[in-house]
Amino acid sequence: MTDNTAQTPAGPVLAADGRPLKASLNRALRAQKIRALLLIAPLLLFILITFILPIADMLFRSVENQIVRETLPRTVAAMEAWENHEEAPGEDVYAGLYIDLFEAAEFRRHTRVGSRLNYEMTGISSLFRQAGRGVGRFDTDLYTDQFTDLDTAWADYATWTGLMGDSAIRAALPETADSFDTWVRITIEANDDDPAEENIEDFVYFSLYRDLAGNGYSGSNALLSTAAEAVSSFDSLSIRDQFEELDEDWLNPELMETIWVYSPSYTPGYFLTAIDMQLSADGITAQPEDRQIYVTLFGRTLFMSLVIMGSCVLLGYPIAFLLANLPMRISNVLMILVLLPFWTSLLVRTSAWKVLLQQQGVINDILVWIGMVPDDARLQLINNQTGTIIAMTHILLPFMILPLYSVMQTIPPSYVRAAKSLGATDWTAFWRVYFPQSIPGIGAGCILVFILAIGYYITPELVGGRTGTFISNRIAYHISSSLNWGLAAALGSILLGVVLILYWIYDRIVGIDNVKLG
Template sequence: MSDATNDSTVGAPARADDPQAQKRADQNVSKSGQMLAADGTPLKRSLARALRRQKLRALMLIAPLLIFVLLTFIAPIADMLFRSVENEIVPETLPRTVELLGSWDHESDEAPGGEVFEAFYYDMALAAQLKNHTRLGTRLNYETTGISSLFRQSGRDIEDIGDVYLDQFEDLNEAWEEPATWIALMGDPDWRAGYTEWFDDGQEGAPPGFRPSEAAEEMLPRTTAVYQNFATFTAGARRDSLAEDEPWPVAYTALYQDLMATPAAADAFDGDTAALLREAAGALSDFETVDFRSYFIDEIDEDWGDPNVWATIQTFSGPVTSGYFLNAVDMRQTADGAAMQPEDQQIYGLLFKRTLFMSLTIMGCCILLAYPVAYLLANLPMRTANLLMILVLLPFWTSLLVRTSAWKVMLQQQGVINDVLVWLGLIGDGSRLVMINNQFGTIVAMTHILLPFMILPMYSVMSTIPPSYVRAAKSLGATNWTAFWRVYFPQSVPGIGAGSILVFILAIGYYITPEIVGGTTGTFISNRIAYHISSSLNWGLAAALGTILLAVVLILYWAYDKIVGIDNVKLGG
């Protein structure tokens, strides 16, 4: 007998008349009484290590599938859930405005004061240069119509404020037109040396990242913040050189305000930079100034004086929002809390009810049509059943768009069905049936498309029901109907359940067929989701609608499990 065989007897009781077996048993027991493996380690630890290795091997085998599911299923759902509450564009684009607007009373009949407009000018000027103002306007336009155009127009006119100060600085001294002046004013000495070397070497490779000097950060905080954004954008997005580009006009506005707040700022600098700053500080009293609040309201657009615009910005100033979900249930988020939408805008509740009703109707129609077909397939000879199964599977070999378009041709008032009915004399030519662009057309087309998904689960279950059960019932005196209803039908219920779940879930998310044949009364909530994704680009609302639809399906699935039991659903076997 081999050593491996001997090792497998570890832990077996030794026979009293076998000294060798007794000796081996003593060697496999530690001093503490623990059983030992062949290598001398405790048996419990050795078994745990072996099980752990088996689990790791199993995990490695399923890892590709697990990663695929995470990337294609879990990640998109997580992204949808995040988009339904994400609102970072407002606080990221208007950080100064959001901070000051928090103390503004939205119930007042006036727009905020000058400090808020000043902060808004800096935020808006930077957003216009970075081309973020249009995205911000589009986001807020979902809540208040007209804000999008307001932001676009303001983005075009915002530079006029900075140009007022730019012209005066350049009229005072032409050195303010030179990019080198701003580099010397704003940059850290070490950064300036590295940047100059990079520029002189032909601008090969990436330039050193901009670092402001301590004097600029302390004495010219507004200007430093603006120039840092300008430097990052110029070097990153535009791939240009700071030594060749003059800063944005808003930088001159910031410089004016910094020098007004700190007239002795020049003392922190030296050389030509200090002389320029002293010259500018001495001339500030003669500068033409701009009142930000009046300019926005009187020159750019009077809508900036509308408190509702600012209330919208204030309401949606947080990084997350419930506004998308409220819109998805025909409500809206206001400064005073949640409120119902006007009656003429309450459409999503109707669409959800219509979607559930029509999906259940389609599921019921599929059950009624699929059951006799599946029964026939399961009880016919194999040769005939296979031929009929080809006919059942034939629609899968035809494009969904072609099948849907064919129903549009069949159901229209001048279509095949109406022509046949008129030819048979069942209806008059002037009273043709309206069977398209309504709920009836959607139900007919989708029942035809989803019918195979009901037939196949039913057939797979019915094919496993022994015919002898029905024959036995008949031999005991049962009629054909009693044998079917009391014996055959209960065994086919798992197939009905599997097909119902499959058809219902497919139907509730369909949007191509309802879009083509549904018209205004036969569309689903999925059509609205597709519209917001592809046309209005309101992805947050589309994500909220999709999340609610997912929650409804999960709730119905849970209810089905409680009432029927998901364990009773089978696909055969």
């Protein structure tokens, strides 16, 4: 036995089952890691689906802009060739726009893209709505009549399916093939009709004319050859003029520029709007003065959060100091006065302030009663910044007191005693010895209160009136009233960025593991 053990040290240390100890330990460690991860996995998955994905979706929406390209594909493609952006584009772009708008109107999508572009240029929405009705009444039946006069076969659905079944003809008449397919799709999907029984729409003949007049036809199909020869003597019209007749704004280069600028699938446009900038022909420029609201609003949110944070320090520090220095028995009782507001419903506290701060409310009644304020000049304490600051200071005060208190509890009283015994006055002992040690608590409390304050929605909404609202109220407005979700997402993303930076600082100073509740 002793001989055996004496020989082994040369090789690796073995575990009981004969494997190397190191491998065996690694295996046990891996099993332990897997067990821990399996316990965490359900929750991680749950949070990822219910929370992280929604946040990611919001970030995505802040740059997503597929709607223009999806609804107006032909217009956007034709705009590639648009050179002089000082003037309205040529016939080709309007031809594309005609068919795009016709299709969008049949599928009732034209108002959606209209509202999207209206965020960037006021008035586009009504222009699109009007055009949705107008494009059906364009004079393009001119072409329909001329083709069917030439040969009645052009009115037959069978003629068309025959022609469009031939890939060589499709290649020779690209616009016509696209228009015909679009018409079939509209008839079946949007109107739920049978294409064989319907009259072919004018825009298909319009495309046929454009193809034949533009490129001619050199194939062997007799019907098409005849038509190709005849089109040179056809009456024609300018589709650009048709748009001008509908509304001369359609020839406004700025309007077409807006469509062009917002045609890419991803746009920084919402973020630019969120910082009062805009995307235009000359690149990124400032919004006109009267539309600059978001920087002011962000500034106000930060300023008011700072004021609330400051008042919380001012009111919270004495309380935390008192609680930390009183005997445990008394401070536990007083602690209830801090914890009760902390546990009370946010809406209860907001209702309380709404009731107290009204012009006919308790506070004004008391002030009038003790004669500080005349009855006919009651103070306006609500629906302005004062209301928001008072109510939110009250609501967030416990979040300042609790971290301050936990830091102050750890400051040994002997330091202050030592300072005093060395001749310091009460003030010097406090300011030079006690206060510096309580700074970590102030830092933690401030960041916590600040993070909570800048994202607050309910209280500013209820007591803030017009001047006391935060950026979050604007986000809610864009989600539920103006329906500009992209802008709401961009504003939210900026706010989220600010909060995450602050949170990172908080984690550095305090550590998220040290958060205590109650």
